[in-house]
Amino acid sequence: MPRESQRHRLARMHAEYELLRQQIPEPACALDFQNPFQLLVATVLSAQTTDKRVNSVTPQLFRRYPTPGLLGTADPEAIEDIIHPLGFFRSKSAHIIELSYDLHTRFSDVVPATMAQLVTLPGVGRKTANVVLGNAFHIPGFPVDTHVTRVTGRLRWRTDWRSTHPDPVAIEREITSCFPPEEWTNLSHRLILHGRATCHARRPDCANCVLNETCPSAEMP
Ligand code: SF4
Numbered sequence: 001m002p003r004e005s006q007r008h009r010l011a012r013m014h015a016e017y018e019l020l021r022q023q024i025p026e027p028a029c030a031l032d033f034q035n036p037f038q039l040l041v042a043t044v045l046s047a048q049t050t051d052k053r054v055n056s057v058t059p060q061l062f063r064r065y066p067t068p069g070l071l072g073t074a075d076p077e078a079i080e081d082i083i084h085p086l087g088f089f090r091s092k093s094a095h096i097i098e099l100s101y102d103l104h105t106r107f108s109d110v111v112p113a114t115m116a117q118l119v120t121l122p123g124v125g126r127k128t129a130n131v132v133l134g135n136a137f138h139i140p141g142f143p144v145d146t147h148v149t150r151v152t153g154r155l156r157w158r159t160d161w162r163s164t165h166p167d168p169v170a171i172e173r174e175i176t177s178c179f180p181p182e183e184w185t186n187l188s189h190r191l192i193l194h195g196r197a198t199c200h201a202r203r204p205d206c207a208n209c210v211l212n213e214t215c216p217s218a219e220m221p
Contacts, residue, residue, distance in 0.1 A: 027189035036111035036136035072101030134185030142184040147195025154217040
């Protein structure tokens with residue numbers, strides 16, 4: 001593929017995103033939650049496991065520990081028993097207790113609605129903070145996970161697509177600079193869903209991908 005101008009790349013990104021919008025008209029957060037605290041804890045629990053598994057344990061968790069104050073002072077072993085199916089249950093139990101205790105003592109049980117405050121909570125990085133901002137507070141947020149990193153690289157939506165260790169913060173900055181803020185949360189959802197359903201890590205299903213006519217990485221049979 002000849003070197004692509006910035007203007008052409010931007011036009012292609014928007015055209016490809018339009019196709020993703022049509023294919024996935026109503027993307028949604030796959031984690032079940034009823035308030036920002038539940039989403040924050042569920043997002044922390046979702047590391048190294050599936051959202052479906054997280055959804056299978058959180059109803060019981062939040063029924064017994066509905067507030068940061070209660071979860072933050074819980075017996076770690078009782079939490080481990082509930083979240084056991086998620087794997088890494090000891091460290092995850094310790095993480096959500098510490099996080100909840102901090103929310104209770106520093107923020108009076110109220111999840112802060114700013115990036116600057118969210119990332120001061122233990123174990124909360126920009127990815128988790130963006131999930132909470134975008135989905136619980138409807139404040140534009142663009143979480144960069146492994147799917148977003150892979151798909152934006154294959155599509156060459158980002159200039160560092162050759163990098164083997166791309167910087168998530170740089171990805172967030174570059175991709176969000178190309179789309180209006182009101183689109184960021186759904187843009188991330190759609191890239192994640194596309195990565196899960198079609199642009200798989202090992203064998204992308206290019207033959208059945210709606211982006212295969214313009215994607216620079218398309219491998220057609
Ligand atoms: S054409 Fe292939 S590599 Fe490109 S986005 Fe689609 S599945 Fe991924």
